[in-house]
Every structure is written in C-alpha cells, then in structure tokens.
Amino acid sequence: MKSGALVGPFGKSLLIPVMTLIAGGAVGALLATTFLTSSSDIPSSSLSMEESQEAPGAPLEAAASKPEESDEIEASEVLEKEAEVTVAAYATPKTESLQEMTKTVSVSKGDTLMEVLTRAGADRTESHEAITALNEIFDPRSLRIGQDITLYFGNADDIQQSDAATPSLIRVSLNEDVDRQLAAVRTPGSGFTAQETILELDKKMVRAGGVIDSSLFLSAAQAGIPTKTIVDLIRIFSYDVDFQREIQPGDSFEVYFERFADENGNILKDGSILWASMTLSGKKLSVYRFKTEDDGFTDYYDEKGQSVKKTLMRTPIDGARLTSGFGKRKHPTLGYTKMHRGVDFGARSGTPIMAAGNGTVEFAARNGGYGNYVRIRHNxxxxxxxxxxxxxxxxxxxxxxxxxxxxIGYVGSTGRSTGPHLHYEVHKSDRQINPLSVKLPAGRKLGGKMLAAFQSRSEQIRQEVASVELETQLASVKAD
Known part of the structure; x- marks a missing residue:
C-alpha cells in the first residue's frame, strides 16, 4: 500500500525532475567527452601565471584562443608578408635618388649672388661658403643680368644632416665667358673649393671692311662686323678722327680681328683688333696692336710707332651730328645772343656717352639749365x-x-633744352675752350729697340692681312 502510494500523483511529480536531471547529466558528459577528445591535440592558448610573470605588459589579445595549427601557420605567414609590404611601402627611398637635383636660375636686375643662391633653395650658410670660395677666381659684383647660375644639390659626406629630406648644396657653377667656366665645389673635409675650366677654342683671323655711306657704325654693322668690334674700332680712331665732320660718303674702312670658334665651327666670341685702317678723303690711316715689353702695356700705334692715345678723345659720342659749335650764337630757348661755351651733338635719346679720358668724377648731379650733368677731372x-x-x-x-x-651716361633733354643732345665742354685751367680745336698731348712714341720690335711686328701683321681675303659681308654668329 505504501509503495503504491509513492506511485501516485506525488510520485509522478517527483519522478519527472529526477529523470530530467539524469538525462541532462548524461548529455553533458557526452559533450564534455567529445570536446576533450577533439581538443586533446591542440596546445593550450592560455598563459600560465609563470609565463604571465615573465612577459609583463603583454597585450590582452595574446590570451585569446588560437585556431588550429595549420590555420595558425598560414595566418602567421600572411601577417609576416603584410608586415613586409607595409615596411616597403613606407620606407624612405635611398637618399641619393631622392635628393640629387639640379636647379638653374637667371640673374635679375639688382640681384646679388647670395640672393640668387638662396632664392634657388640653398642654405644661407652654405651659400656664404660657396661665394667665399668663388671670390678667389670671380668678382660677384660682375654678375650680368640674364646670366645663368647652376646649383647642384645632394648628400654632403662631410656634414651631419638632421633632416634627410633637405639636400645640401654641393656645387655652384657659372660661365664667366663662353670659354671660361667657374665653380665652387664641396669636397669632403675641405668645404668649398674654387675650380676654373678654360675651354680650348680655335682662333680664326678675319679681315672685313666696307664703304661708309652714313656713319662708320651703321656701315660696319651692315657688313656684319660684330658690335663689340665696331665699338673698339671707333675708340681706336676717336683720338684722331672727328666722326661728325671728317667722315664723308665714299670713305672706307678695314679691320683685321680675331674670332674664336668651338670644335663644330660655331663662332663663340670675338677677340682683339690686330690692325685697322680708315681712308678719309683719300688719306689712309693705319694702326697696329702692339705690347711693349718694358712695361707690359698693350696699345695701338701708327706706322711711325706713335701711340694713337691722346689725353682726351675728340668726340665722346658716336653716330651723332654736330648741331651747334663753340662761340656766340642765338640761344634756342632764351632767344638772345649768348656765348656757347661748348659743342652740341644731336643724337637719339639713350645714346651712350663716353668719358673723353681717364679721370675722377668731381660732379654728377642735376645742375640748373645743364640738367643731368657730369664733370670729370683728367689731370x-x-x-x-x-x-x-x-x-x-x-x-x-x-x-x-x-x-x-x-x-658715363646717356643722351637726353634734361634742363634747358629743346631736344635730345649732348652738350660737351673741355675746360683747360678752369676755362672753357673749343673741344674741336684743342691740341691734346700725345701718348707714347716708341724708340730704339722697342721701335725695332714694333716695326718687325707691324710688318708681320701686314703680311698676314695681305694673305686673308677681304670680306664685305660676314656671316652671322652661329647659335649654340
């Protein structure tokens, strides 16, 4: 009866939880056995306390479970490759390939060499060192507008660079002339040193000439004679020839001068005049270039060995016309007769005016009716x-x-003037005299052994001139 009572409603209610517990335990045991069996070959991913103590500060991710061994190896290799790619992508390229560069800059009006270099990106201190080296072979004040200066940047072995992205100035170079190249080059342990390179050019002698139609300058230019040579020619004869009054249509000229060419035959520069002549109203004047050994000076002499140089040039301007002579005249602006204590040469505004002789400027400023005025003391x-x-x-x-x-200046019309011209005066003992009639002291006259040496040299030049064909139209200078 008691056992039957247990099988009743109360017994049934007790039996269901007991059986559920037993079934749950069996399932749990089965799952545990399955898990332990499948993971028995995988090493533990947990860090022991001892390992944890040996590796303090290890990231928390180190304690995470690891995948299976094959997956772990593949993942490790991928991570290593990704790391290599990342490093390669962000690694700084080799300094040499990153920083080597060249810059060429042109000199502008008012530029100093320091301004040119720093404008191109050179460090100011390095620029100063380079300029100091160049000073040994070059005067920085002689920079020309438009002149090119080349800067080379790279790694300097003799300095410690704090910023790898900033290259150092290692070379500055410029062409002082077509055949003279100058540079300041950094050398390890020595800073910058100066280098000068002289190019070998082929010298060719040219004989050119023509008939004067209007002015010597225009006629020579039409014959293809370079401007530098024309200016030299005018200066040589300006001591004896009044270009405003003595030159007549039909007069002629010849000049024998040097030209220099590169290996391809391109004319790069014009040299000195060795001989020149002018035939004025049938009278021939010839001059020869000659260096006197006793003092080392080079000058031009006539056939008798007399230097063509005088204390003063007859006319300090070329291509002008005499518009007013020395003496009394009716003043063009004041309207009454007044003494004109100089001569006037009419010329285009901006025509260059030359110093008539060596000397010291004692006045250069505005001077009343004279306008912009220069006075030079020669002796x-x-x-x-x-x-x-x-x-x-x-x-x-x-x-x-x-x-x-x-x-010394340029033709204009400042002051009391009716048009562009040069008013030119000659003062002798502080008294104005006629510039066109003044007798000027002559230069050196050769004698003795020096005269004999000159006569030998002038004869040699005459023979050279005779052997060269006269050209009345020179070819234009070839461009590089």
Whole structure:
C-alpha cells in the first residue's frame, strides 16, 4: 500500500525532475567527452601565471584562443608578408635618388649672388661658403643680368644632416665667358673649393671692311662686323678722327680681328683688333696692336710707332651730328645772343656717352639749365663736362674713377633744352675752350729697340692681312 502510494500523483511529480536531471547529466558528459577528445591535440592558448610573470605588459589579445595549427601557420605567414609590404611601402627611398637635383636660375636686375643662391633653395650658410670660395677666381659684383647660375644639390659626406629630406648644396657653377667656366665645389673635409675650366677654342683671323655711306657704325654693322668690334674700332680712331665732320660718303674702312670658334665651327666670341685702317678723303690711316715689353702695356700705334692715345678723345659720342659749335650764337630757348661755351651733338635719346679720358668724377648731379650733368677731372690742367643727360650710367657719382671710353651716361633733354643732345665742354685751367680745336698731348712714341720690335711686328701683321681675303659681308654668329 505504501509503495503504491509513492506511485501516485506525488510520485509522478517527483519522478519527472529526477529523470530530467539524469538525462541532462548524461548529455553533458557526452559533450564534455567529445570536446576533450577533439581538443586533446591542440596546445593550450592560455598563459600560465609563470609565463604571465615573465612577459609583463603583454597585450590582452595574446590570451585569446588560437585556431588550429595549420590555420595558425598560414595566418602567421600572411601577417609576416603584410608586415613586409607595409615596411616597403613606407620606407624612405635611398637618399641619393631622392635628393640629387639640379636647379638653374637667371640673374635679375639688382640681384646679388647670395640672393640668387638662396632664392634657388640653398642654405644661407652654405651659400656664404660657396661665394667665399668663388671670390678667389670671380668678382660677384660682375654678375650680368640674364646670366645663368647652376646649383647642384645632394648628400654632403662631410656634414651631419638632421633632416634627410633637405639636400645640401654641393656645387655652384657659372660661365664667366663662353670659354671660361667657374665653380665652387664641396669636397669632403675641405668645404668649398674654387675650380676654373678654360675651354680650348680655335682662333680664326678675319679681315672685313666696307664703304661708309652714313656713319662708320651703321656701315660696319651692315657688313656684319660684330658690335663689340665696331665699338673698339671707333675708340681706336676717336683720338684722331672727328666722326661728325671728317667722315664723308665714299670713305672706307678695314679691320683685321680675331674670332674664336668651338670644335663644330660655331663662332663663340670675338677677340682683339690686330690692325685697322680708315681712308678719309683719300688719306689712309693705319694702326697696329702692339705690347711693349718694358712695361707690359698693350696699345695701338701708327706706322711711325706713335701711340694713337691722346689725353682726351675728340668726340665722346658716336653716330651723332654736330648741331651747334663753340662761340656766340642765338640761344634756342632764351632767344638772345649768348656765348656757347661748348659743342652740341644731336643724337637719339639713350645714346651712350663716353668719358673723353681717364679721370675722377668731381660732379654728377642735376645742375640748373645743364640738367643731368657730369664733370670729370683728367689731370691738373684738363676737365670735361657733359650736360642734358637722360640718366647717369651705373656707378657714376662724385669721386668715382673712370677710364677713357667708359660709358658715363646717356643722351637726353634734361634742363634747358629743346631736344635730345649732348652738350660737351673741355675746360683747360678752369676755362672753357673749343673741344674741336684743342691740341691734346700725345701718348707714347716708341724708340730704339722697342721701335725695332714694333716695326718687325707691324710688318708681320701686314703680311698676314695681305694673305686673308677681304670680306664685305660676314656671316652671322652661329647659335649654340
């Protein structure tokens, strides 16, 4: 009866939970056995306390479960490859390939060499060192507008660079002339040193000439004679020839001068005049270039060994016309007769005006009716004055020393003037005299052994001239 009672409603209610517990335990045991069996070959991914103590600060991800061994190896290789790719993508390229570069800059008006270099990106200190080296072979003040300067940047072995992205200045180079190349080059342990390279050019002698139709300058230019040679020719004869009054249509000229070419025959520069002649109203004047060994000076001499140089040039301007002479005249602006204490040369505004002789500028400023005015003291006896200039040449100021033929200003119409012209005066013992009639002291006259040496040299030049064909139209200078 008691056992039957247990099988009743109360017994049934107790039996169901017991059986559920037994079934759940069996299933749990089965799952545990299956899990332990399948994971028995996988090493534990957990860090022991001892390992944890040996590797303090290890990331928390290190304690995460690891996949199966094959998957782990493949994942490790992929990660390593990705790491290699990442490093390669962000690694700095080799310094040499990144930083080697060349820059060429042109000199602008008012530029100094320091400004040119720093504008191109050179460090100021390195620029100063390079300029200091160049000073040994080059005057930085002689920079020309438009002149190219080349800078080379790279790695300097003799300095410690704090910024690998900033290259150092390793070379500065420029062409001082077509056949003279200059550079400042950095050398390890020595800073910058100067280098000069002289190019070998082929010299060719040219004989050219023509008939004068209007002015010597225009006729020579039409014959293809380079401007530099024409200017030299005019200066040589300006001591004896009045280009405004003595040259007549039909007069002629010849010049024998040097030209220099590269290996391809391209004319790169024109050299000195060795001989020149002018035939004026049937009278021939010839001059020869000659260096006197006793003092080392080179000058031009006539056939008798007399230097063509005088204290002063007859006319300090070329291509002008005489518009007013020395003496009394009716003043063009004041309207009454007044003494004209100089001569006037009419010329285009901007025509260069040359110093009539070596000397010192004692006045260069605005001077009343004279406008822009320059006065030069040549010696204790002679002075010359130049008026109505449009502007002064660079460097012309009180106290400046000038050489004969140097450009001191430009034709203009400043002051009391009716048009562009040069008013030119010659002062002798502080008294104005006629520039066209003044007798000027001559230069050196050769004698003795020096005269004999000159006569031998002049004869050699005459033979050379006779052997070269006269050209009346020179070919244009070839471009590089």
């Amino acid at each position: 204790s006896e002679f002075k010359t004055a130049y008026a109505h200039m449009s502007k002064f040449a660079k460097g012309i100021r009180k106290g400046a020393r000038v050489r004969q033929g140097q450009i």
